[in-house]
Amino acid sequence: MEKLVVIGGGAAGMSASSRARRLKPQMEIEVFEATKMVSHAPCGIPYFIEGxxxxxxxxxxxxxxxxxxxxxxxxxxxxxxxxxDLSSRVVYAEGKDGKMKSEYDYLVISTGSKPKRLPSEGNDRVFYIHHPAEAVSLRQKLWSLNTIAIIGGGILGVEAAEALTQRDKKVLLIHRGEYLLNKSLDQELGKVITDRISRDVELRLGEKVIEIKQGGRLIITDKGKYEVDGTIVAIGVEPNVDLVKDKIQLGTTGAIKVDEYMRTNYREVYSAGDNTESVNIVTGKPYWVPFAPVANKMGYVAGSNIGGEPMKFPGVVNTQITKYKEYYIGRVGLQEEEAKKYGFHPVSATITGKTRARYYPGAKDIHVKVIADEETKRILGAQIVGEEEVLGRIDMMAAAIMKGFTIEDTFFIEMGYLPAISRVWDPVIVAIRKIMED
Amino acid sequence: MEKLVVIGGGAAGMSASSRARRLKPQMEIEVFEATKMVSHAPCGIPYFIEGxxxxxxxxxxxxxxxxxxxxxxxxxxxxxxxxxDLSSRVVYAEGKDGKMKSEYDYLVISTGSKPKRLPSEGNDRVFYIHHPAEAVSLRQKLWSLNTIAIIGGGILGVEAAEALTQRDKKVLLIHRGEYLLNKSLDQELGKVITDRISRDVELRLGEKVIEIKQGGRLIITDKGKYEVDGTIVAIGVEPNVDLVKDKIQLGTTGAIKVDEYMRTNYREVYSAGDNTESVNIVTGKPYWVPFAPVANKMGYVAGSNIGGEPMKFPGVVNTQITKYKEYYIGRVGLQEEEAKKYGFHPVSATITGKTRARYYPGAKDIHVKVIADEETKRILGAQIVGEEEVLGRIDMMAAAIMKGFTIEDTFFIEMGYLPAISRVWDPVIVAIRKIMED
Known part of the structure; x- marks a missing residue:
């Protein structure tokens, strides 16, 4: 009987196993998971901390x-x-029942990502928001503290800031970039959200942490030192490839290299999820996106192929959405500087519109930036910050970017109009029109 | 000096004039508008009635x-x-300053739509929700009544029902179809919204109005008679082509036929807005969509061409979005029966999902139907009813349908995931996956 072994029971691993099971009802499927949880959702941890x-x-x-x-x-x-053991097709594992070995016909590696770490002298008050299995003890510790430093102003840092300020903690956020979310948003929209967060949180921007001391109670940066009750490190994640890095080919991003079928350089070994490299559809170049929907679909594709139904993963456009209190923050595709780096000639427009018809009560500001390539007229990226209906507009732009829509193609998307939640000239279309007319 | 004359100062007319002005700063532009309002928004009338x-x-x-x-x-x-006078290129008009004539080099016809009417014996209590210029007197009359009948359960009928029940009116809604919004939604989702509205409104479905009597106080149907204080007729609109129907070529839909540049059969005469025929992108056949965003873009295209910057209008996919209290209702593309009629072999999936991650408080049901063609695998239509984030998902599907996305293309759209407002497997993707796996 055929046997599939899956290493890592997160989104990608369970998605791959489930799909393979559906297509091959007789196949033996075994999943090894290091923690107590499977098909778990790390994205939920900030909301758990928020209570x-x-x-x-x-x-x-x-x-x-x-x-x-x-x-x-x-x-x-x-x-x-x-x-x-890739040549003998054997996996060795260790658990509460002792050591075991398992032979496979197919292997899926779905070991996910791991947080980047900072050097610290002692670590009883240094926290990493990463695995749901640790969420209960993490929350207990954080709730007992008063002043908490967050190092890193990316998505996780911003979500942690929301959670902690909602718990009435005093938050100090130290970030290397000149504004928050600078790896997600260009400066125009990054400033909007940085200004908003600065009302609740003490921000230290353009500041680099040198060392964490006293187990997380003292932070030394290139510009000063800060005494706090504890420190969350949220400086990003990296592919967790410890188990295979010397055995299986990695890509330039440091994640496991796969073909369109999610196969590694071993025919019977697949890789899916945050440990796996992808291709950026806009640039055609290797890219790495550690987000749950991508992981799930990579797993689905691996499972389909193992199940005998060939399927290709088309690559990614790096869709991201997060929130900070009343603001939703979305982006997709390339940032303007990134576009230049890849050889495009970006043109862009940034506008501030309203979320509802002028006569409909409760309209809010919505900020939209669209980036296109001057030569090919293709849309390269979009960024939106606003209080309503941000997600769907980003989803629409993701579809457009994935299929190479031009500026004019996008202008003509027949977006819905309802006075209660949109404008007859949608803010996205207004931004596109500005690029067209400039 | 070149002169542009525009007949009708609504969305399309003002969009065309504004675009032409921008491109030709020297051109003389004259707009004739029969009412006191220009660039007006009929979509707002129900919300005005609601107060x-x-x-x-x-x-x-x-x-x-x-x-x-x-x-x-x-x-x-x-x-x-x-x-x-199309041969002499002269427009004759009449206003408070008497009669006048105006010669043109370019003409834009943007006379919009007009409500379909029902025969009535007297009409002092028969109301049509159509032009903002009449909204104040319409609202005054409606607010003075207690029991109001709405004839027609399409978008306008539903919006009127929302407005009137919010004003604590007793509402009787008489509709020919077996469920509400049957020209927009298939039965699965139509039932959801019909059930919801039936909690607030007395519904008479599958019932045809024969005559309105006593000036709107008595309604005779094929199944009974109803005494009310007044009657709103909302049985649809038709292209307002009275002025040109014997002179300019109409299409099979009854609206003015145009080419991709929005030109009628007279080279210098353009048509834009609700009086204008379009092409359905899914079927390639003539179609008619009387909605403001389409009118605005048609006007923009006409104005661009008149202004010397050639632009083509790509056609429509019939995106619609409305609301009833807590529910948003969106749809795009073809309904399943319509798809059959046009020779497709539709397959579909209907699912009920949730709007938020399972751990995030406040999740609501969301109902999604997706329709695809079995042969080409192209997405033909989508319908969504739910309490959150309906609009953007419909916009995304509009983009997909306009560019011929297949089922698998759509499955792989990298939709954003934020636990507060979405699911890691988005309800749209779940519906798509169901079609793929069935």
């Missing part, structure tokens, strides 16, 4: 038991894979 | 004075065009 829910089981889409009973997938939680 | 705003000037994006002073567009309000 929006208390049941840690809600981090899981399905329980291990569900997979075992309903999908006949042999999930082994609290079991860490220690070694892979 | 969400009181200033009728808010119906106008810009005032006539603004166009005259800032854009040097000679707007003549309260002036009705009575005759066009």
């Amino acid at each position: 929006l829910f208390d049941d840690e089981n809600l981090f899981m889409t399905y329980t291990p038991q569900f997979f075992i009973e309903n999908r006949k997938i042999n999930v082994r939680i609290n079991t860490r894979v220690t070694e892979i | 969400l705003f009181d200033d009728e000037n808010l119906f106008m994006t810009y005032t006539p004075q603004f166009f005259i002073e800032n854009r040097k567009i000679n707007v003549r309000i309260n002036t009705r065009v009575t005759e066009i």
Whole structure:
């Protein structure tokens, strides 16, 4: 009987197993998961810290038991894979039941990502927001502190700032960039959200952390030192490829290189999720996007191919959406500087519009930036910050960017108009029109 | 000096004039508008009736004075065009300053739509929700009544029902179809919204009005008779082509036939807005869509071409979005039966999902139907009813349908994921996946 082994029971791993199970009802499927959770959702941790829910089981889409009973997938939680023998096709693991080995016909590597770390002298008050399995103890510790430093002003740093200020913590946010979310947004919209957050949080921008001392109670930067009760490090994540980095080909991004079928350089070994490299559809170049929807779809594609139904993963456009209190923040495609770096000749327009018809009560500002290539007229990127209906506009632009829509193609998208939630000239179309007319 | 004459100062007319002005600063531009309003927004009338705003000037994006002073567009309000002489290129009009004639080099016909009427014996209590210029007197009358019948359960009928029930009126809604919005939604989602509205409104479905009597106080249907205080007729609109129907070529939809440049069968005569036929991008066949964003873009295209910058209008996909209280209702493309009629072999999936991550408080149901063609695998249509983020998902599907995305193309759209407002497997993607797997 054919056997599939999956290393890592997160989004990609469980998506791959489930798809393979559906296509090959007879296949033996075994999943090794190092923690107690499967199909878990790290994106939920900030909201757990905020106190929006208390049941840690809600981090899981399905329980291990569900997979075992309903999908006949042999999930082994609290079991860490220690070694892979790629030539003999054997996985070695270690768990509460001791050591074990498992032979495979197909292997899926879905070990996810791991947080980048900072050097620290002691670490009892240094926190990384990463795995739901640690969320309960993390929250307990954070709630007991008063003044908390966050190092890093990317998406996770901003989400942590929202969570902690909602808990009435005093927050100090130290960020290397000149404005928050600078890896997601260009300066125009980055400033909007930085100004907003600066009302709640003490911001230190353009400042680099040298060292964390006293177990997280003292932070030394290139510009000063800060005493706090504890420190969250949120300076980004990297592919977790420890298990395979010397055995399986990695890409230029440091993640595992795969073909369109999610196959590594070993025919029977697939890789999916945050540990896996992708291709940026706009540039055609290797790219790495550690987000759950991409991980899920990569897993689905790997599972389809293992299940005998060939499917190709088309690549990514780096869609991101987050929120800070009343603001939603979305972006997709390339930033303007990134576009230049890849050899495009970007033109852009940034506008501030309203979210509702002028006569409809409650309209809010919405800020839109659209970036296009002057030569090919293709849309390269879009960024939106606003209080209503940001997500869907970003989704629409993701579709447009994935299929190479031109400026004019996008202008003519027949967007819906409802006075209560939009404008007859949608803010996105107004930005596009500005590029057309400039 | 070149002269452009525009008949009708609504969305299309003012969009065409403004675009032509920008491209040809020296051109003489004259707009004839039969009412006192220009660049007005009929879509706002239900919200005015609901009492969400009181200033009728808010119906106008810009005032006539603004166009005259800032854009040097000679707007003549309260002036009705009575005759066009296409061979001599002369327009005859009549207003408060008496009769006048105006020669043109370019003509734009943007006379909009008019409500379909029902036979009635007397009409002092029969109301049509159509032109913002009549909104103040219409609202005054409606607010003075207690029990009001609405004939027609399309978008306008539903919006009127929302407005009147919010004003605590007793509403009787009589509709020929078996469920509400049956020209917009298939039965699955139509039922959801019909059930919701039936909680507030007395519904008579599958019932045909024979006659309105006693000036709107008595309605005779094929199944009964109803005494009410007044009657709103909302059975649809038709192209307002009275002025030109014997002179300019109409299309099979009854609207003015144009080429991609918005030109009629007279080279120098353009048509734009609700009086104008379009092409359905999915079927390639003539189609008619009387909605403001389409009218605005048609006007923009006509104005660009008149201004010497050639531009083509790509056609329509019939995007619609409306709301009823907590529900947003969107749709785009073809309905399933319509798809069959046009020779497609539709396959579809209908799902009910949630609007937020399972751990995020406040999630609501969202209902999604997606329709695709079994042979070409192209997406043909999408319908969504839900309480959050409906608009943007419809916009995304509009982009997909306009450019012929396949089922798999759409599955791979990298939609944004934020636990507060979406799911890691977006409900749209879940519906698509269901079609793929069935």
